[in-house]
Amino acid sequence: MTSIEIVKTERQKRLRRNIAVISVLAVLVVTLCALMLSLGGVIYPIDVIIRVLSNEQIEGATFAIGSLRLPRMLAGVLVGAAFGISGAVFQSMLRNPLASPDIIGVSSGASAAAVACILVFNLSGAAISAVAVVAGVATAALIYALSRGGSFSGGRLILVGIGVGAMLNSVISYLLLRASQYDVPGAMRWLSGSLNGIRKEELAPLVIAMVVLCPTLLCLESRLKIIELGDHKAAALGVRSDRTRLLLVLCAVGLVAFATAVTGPVAFVAFLSGPIAKRMTGDGSPSLLASALTGAALTLGADLLGQFAFNTKFPVGVITGIIGAPYLLFLLVKINRSGGSV
């Protein structure tokens, strides 16, 4: 066997494994979606769900599924996928599995802006999304600009991000303190990450963003993998790393911000999806599609747990936080032990 053939078979093997993982994840997500629609105060069998979804009017079920559970499920899928994919982009771009947007402060820009919109300017709906997106992108740009000094360094960007995140969190606390008691619960949703009471109309901006940004990111995936090799090698391979990086950051931050505007920052989904997907595909770099599906599955699964597993209903962000904690620690130890690029 020539070496080209070896590479070829290896590649095919990897492709096959990728496809297998992605199909398994897709089936898992669909199952979780069905559970989201079926479980609740009244448990509906699958045929009722299908009849409701095909626009049949059934007393009780049409309202419960169509207006309550369907938006919740859609929000879970979309937000999870958005966080998953953008987390994976950040992690591979910065070559550090810990550098997800929620840890390096990008999400806190969107949260701060959303909270300011609600509490100070009394905005609602699409306006909040728009402002959150602009603020998220601006925060990312600020972090990027502050960490430029000399050559690009992922480590510096992470530190600056943590600092900017801390400042923005103090702004959020200030806004919450100045707000009238009546507005605070609405704003709290942007801080804890919850799928409660989401209406279909609120999802429209996120859907549009995902339709535009996800394909763009998937197209950029091959270049992302080249950037991962380092700026010099990327340049040798004909990839302009600065320009590509900027495009990647814009798309990923856009997704984070739109998703944050809908549910608030759901802890750790962006952070966990990439490494979990990587583990399953066994590939050198995580597939973005697999990360997106993992994110969706995580969010749906955590929301189901939060709704039904305990006496109290926990918002999804608390559950993902608790599930994420041990994995995070495991990951920290593992990365540090292997030396990593940190």
Place this chain on the structure above:
Amino acid sequence: MSNTPITTSKRGKLKRQSLAVVFCVIALLLGVSASLALGSRQISLDDVIGGLIHDVPENLGETIAQKRIPRTVFGILAGAALGMSGALMQAITRNPLADPGILGVNTGAALFVVVGIAFLGISAPAQYILLALLGSSVSAVFVYAIGSIGGKGATPVKLALAGSATGAALSSLVSAVMLPRAAVMDAFRFWQVGGIGGATWESMRAIIPFLVVGVIVGIFSSPSLNALALGDDVATGLGVRTGRARILGAAAGVMLCGATTALAGPIAFVGLMVPHVIRLAVGVDQRWIIPLSAIGGAVVLLFSDVIGRLLGSPGELEAGIVTAFIGAPTLIAVAARSKAREI
């Protein structure tokens, strides 16, 4: 006169150091008077002095000044403890970002306190303080241990990521314990404010032993920390027991910030920013940095508290929020100035 340059540079340094001390003390006096005079109601300096002199207040202004005395005293204590603990931790870890907030001390203490309220039914201040101390020590050791696994030891990025990730994980646990228990949430709220407004003489008395021990150990370990800065081999050669010096310094640092956090709640970034500023002024000698960081910390916390009172009026903004806002730029500046290799 061959030794003239050395003598002059030494004298120049001493002059700078004494200037720094004078400046710190003046700033502290200003901070104290601002803390007594300013707030949702401004009172005149006469009333402040009157309130300090008279046992029984003679008018409204003097009453207000007297009401502000405990929080001012606690501001001095807490700020000094946090500043000194930051300086100690930075010296021991040889890491510019070692800070009680970054080492996860705050959330660790919060988790232990919440668990204590929820499952052990504790309610006395002394018990809170013990739990918070325990929680902060455990989380500080934990974060530092995780951050230092692997090659190159605890680099700033590894430490910061370990700290912020652990903090995020622990705060989810805090909300998970708290959300189903309205009573716990209520009891916890008084603690979580991250401010110095709630201090009473009684609760301060409970933490003072820890602070005194911490300060004494901290000051006495500063000469050996100077040697540690040269590297473990050189320090050993100079007759310093490196292991003991580290453990003593770390114990003092954790005790100081743990006791403060127990009473004040999470106050971040004082321990990070103060030693950096002090180091700019007096150079790298720990015997100056450590005590001066204590004074500097008190100044920063007092002014943060006053700013919080003025911005938040008629309510108030917790000092912890203000310190995060003015302290985080220090982190950014440290990151921006350091070379990629060092991070």
